[in-house]
Amino acid sequence: MSRLETELREQPQALARLLERQADSARTAARLFQRRDIRYLLIASRGSSSNVARYAQYLLGRAHRVPVMFATPSLYTIYGQPPRLAGALVIGISQSGASPDVVAVLAEAREQGRPTLALTNDGESPLARTAEAVLPLEAGREQAVAATKTYVNSLGAVAMLFAEMGNDATAREELARMPEALAAQIDLSVDEMPPLDAYRDAVGLTVVARGVNYGTGFEIALKIRELSGLVTEAYSPADLMHGPIAAIQPGWPVVVVAPSGPARPSVEEIVPPLRARGARLVAVSDVRAVLRRAQTKLVLAPGVPEWLSPLTAVVPGQVAAMGLTRLRGLDLDSPVGLRKVTLTR
């Protein structure tokens, strides 16, 4: 079995470990949000971690009504003119904790006396050493270049912060059931992945998602892209309608991520214009009516609360990415020209 598949299957266990071991750190970290002068969150991240940041933007923005902003590292590293961060709580998300650009943002925040938090899988990393508080991801060593368990555990860490910020017992219970839900989803996706041969000669594909699953769309696109080399991209339905839909030609595959929840009707609205353009539709959903409209159905197990659905909705994307990569005869553990740790500034 490839390292990637091994790690993909370890996700429920890794998530359970995070929830078990880091409840105290999550509580401590959540206290940072209570500082009186905090007006917004600033998140620094790259790659898969930026998709976790998108989850945080919707989840924390929505329930705790905290606006979330993404950092612009070049202002710190290239222009040397970082913004004034009064009002910010600054979070760095990085599996390796090593990328200089993410570290630079947190270092500047500390310099300006702002509270800082690191979500990282390496408690000894430069990022962990720079931040005031650390929430270790507990994913265990991840060897495949493409992130799986560090991604899901980063989502889990954000979900823990959410539950602790609200001191919300229901949220904690719902989250505690996620390792099991994740295991069920992995079984379902591995056992019942529909054949993907029809996409063997695809050049690329587009993923559409919104709300708390907006980041899921980006992560599915990234996973397929890193592994299979397909030209993938992600859009919200509204952004797609404002011009980019022009490139959807007959036969172009479009993955519609639409778990049950408030965002679903808005995502479904994109289906008729996509059909009119002759797109081949792939649906990721637990809703029969959504699945029925798609040529390829990636079924989500029911019963997951919407706010936690990103932890399972990414799984069929991960499994499909493996399938597409095998179809193209590529190595799952060594995507061409990529490294596990990318150092950018």
Added chain:
Amino acid sequence: MSRLETELREQPQALARLLERQADSARTAARLFQRRDIRYLLIASRGSSSNVARYAQYLLGRAHRVPVMFATPSLYTIYGQPPRLAGALVIGISQSGASPDVVAVLAEAREQGRPTLALTNDGESPLARTAEAVLPLEAGREQAVAATKTYVNSLGAVAMLFAEMGNDATAREELARMPEALAAQIDLSVDEMPPLDAYRDAVGLTVVARGVNYGTGFEIALKIRELSGLVTEAYSPADLMHGPIAAIQPGWPVVVVAPSGPARPSVEEIVPPLRARGARLVAVSDVRAVLRRAQTKLVLAPGVPEWLSPLTAVVPGQVAAMGLTRLRGLDLDSPVGLRKVTLTR
């Protein structure tokens, strides 16, 4: 001549009109930034206006050190749980001023007692009526679906805000010279556009840009995509390195936007890995050393200050988009399936 080309050629005149007529509005609008409790800007936008927002993020973030955040309309329109906007100055950017999602963000901001500003080409639009202050774009009527003069005038409006926020006479003078620089750039790009026949059968292309021109990369990608139907995308070099570069296959065209300035070396660092993958390089630059490394050279006229370079750097992209569209036998004024005003929530 197509409407698009007519409007593209009207850009210098439209920009001059904005600078001439709206100096007072810009000064008034800039005063909003002086309110004591402002910690950050929140921008709501879609389509080309989101690329203007990216310019604002780098320009205002850098020189005036104001952090800039983008709105997440679904929190307002779908989840009905808008973030608390204490500390925010809220700006809506929209050519038509009609998109309900952008209007919803400004309406909520007013509800919460926050200062609001609209950048719109329609002073009677719902957006203009919702905002406390309006900076009219003065682009005149734009009929082609793909934005040209409203895009450049929106950049110009942001540049005016920048100059007025700092009460910066040098910046004002530099900006006053831009209509002329823009006219020179349009002549240069139209007269010396290299043949694009080699890209006739391309499926798509990738644009790489960073810093103040990060939004230029997105706008060039969007313009080519809307008009020609090519699958285009934009990345910062750092984001491309964190995984997505895996999809750059031999022969895939990559446009590198690298005008002189602090971001240029960092953008150039992407050239060797792109070459190693066999990408076909297109350079947008005023720097001979950058142009020399590319198969296709889109020359920028020299002498434009970096902070204003987005107003001219987009032009070769606009002209190339027209060229690619003609090569593909498509109608410049009616991109398949797009409308001038897109109403999304």
